[in-house]
Amino acid sequence: MLKVHNIISRYGPVTALHGADFTLNGGEVLALVGTNGAGKSTLVMSIAGHVIPQQGQIYLEGEDITQIALHERAARGIGLVPEGRRVFPDLTVKENLITGGYVLPRQSEKERLDGVYDIFPRLYERAHQLAGSLSGGEQQMLAFGRAIMLNPKVMLIDEISLGLMPRVIMECYEVLEQLRQRQIAIILVDQNSDASLGFADKAIWLESGHVKWQGKAKDCPLLLESVVG
Numbered sequence: 083m084l085k086v087h088n089i090i091s092r093y094g095p096v097t098a099l100h101g102a103d104f105t106l107n108g109g110e111v112l113a114l115v116g117t118n119g120a121g122k123s124t125l126v127m128s129i130a131g132h133v134i135p136q137q138g139q140i141y142l143e144g145e146d147i148t149q150i151a152l153h154e155r156a157a158r159g160i161g162l163v164p165e166g167r168r169v170f171p172d173l174t175v176k177e178n179l180i181t182g183g184y185v186l187p188r189q190s191e192k193e194r195l196d197g198v199y200d201i202f203p204r205l206y207e208r209a210h211q212l213a214g215s216l217s218g219g220e221q222q223m224l225a226f227g228r229a230i231m232l233n234p235k236v237m238l239i240d241e242i243s244l245g246l247m248p249r250v251i252m253e254c255y256e257v258l259e260q261l262r263q264r265q266i267a268i269i270l271v272d273q274n275s276d277a278s279l280g281f282a283d284k285a286i287w288l289e290s291g292h293v294k295w296q297g298k299a300k301d302c303p304l305l306l307e308s309v310v311g
């Protein structure tokens with residue numbers, strides 16, 4: 083589904099990612115772990131198209147998407163739940179959802195909206211409420227819903243649990259499980275690395291933009307450390 087080959091990404095003179103290499107099949111989950119500034123968001127943003135890598139290739143279903151624009155990647159099914167959610171506070175819930183899927187044909191909009199409302203009945207109840215008045219957990223649901231409006235093949239979720247209560251975090255993981263069942267490939271960043279490693283199949287541990295370790299999530303040294311220690 084997704085193949086990332088030796089991606090190097092920079093912000094001006096700063097190289098934030100010195101080469102990441104992995105493949106991800108539909109229904110597989112990859113956890114990105116590492117301390118602040120490790121390059122997790124940079125890798126996510128490089129796949130989403132907010133950052134164009136300086137070197138390396140990204141393939142979606144065998145097609146090279148490395149150089150194509152953000153909105154075209156979205157149209158091909160790369161959904162992003164960004165760090166901090168970034169919902170539009172002055173638009174309603176429904177308007178936020180529609181902006182999420184604007185790159186797809188209007189004819190399928192109602193069906194896609196209904197699909198999101200099926201997963202998140204609370205968003206249906208609040209369809210006409212301004213997004214800025216939602217709770218943090220509801221905003222995270224809206225950010226998920228906005229990405230699901232794209233009928234995504236790949237979901238990128240950066241900082242899934244930031245600022246959320248344990249019960250809401252559990253709900254977010256339940257939604258992720260539904261997405262996994264639908265054979266969506268998932269890349270997940272959670273400041274609680276035990277949670278993301280416990281859920282994921284594969285893991286990449288980044289430090290200062292370098293891959294320190296990668297392999298099966300259950301074998302990740304970060305997870306073992308916290309179990310032992």
Ligand SMILES: Nc1ncnc2c1ncn2[C@@H]1O[C@H](COP(=O)(O)OP(=O)(O)OP(=O)(O)O)[C@@H](O)[C@H]1O
Nearest residue numbers: 093096097098116117118119120121122123124125
């Ligand atoms: N827009 C930017 N301009 C310049 N440097 C940036 C920019 N965004 C990130 N960086 C730098 O790139 C490096 C990687 O940052 P990144 O945000 O990818 O880390 P992260 O692993 O997501 O960290 P966190 O856990 O704090 O979210 C850091 O050194 C950061 O300062």
Ligand SMILES: [Mg+2]
Nearest residue numbers: 122123124165
């Ligand atoms: Mg980050």
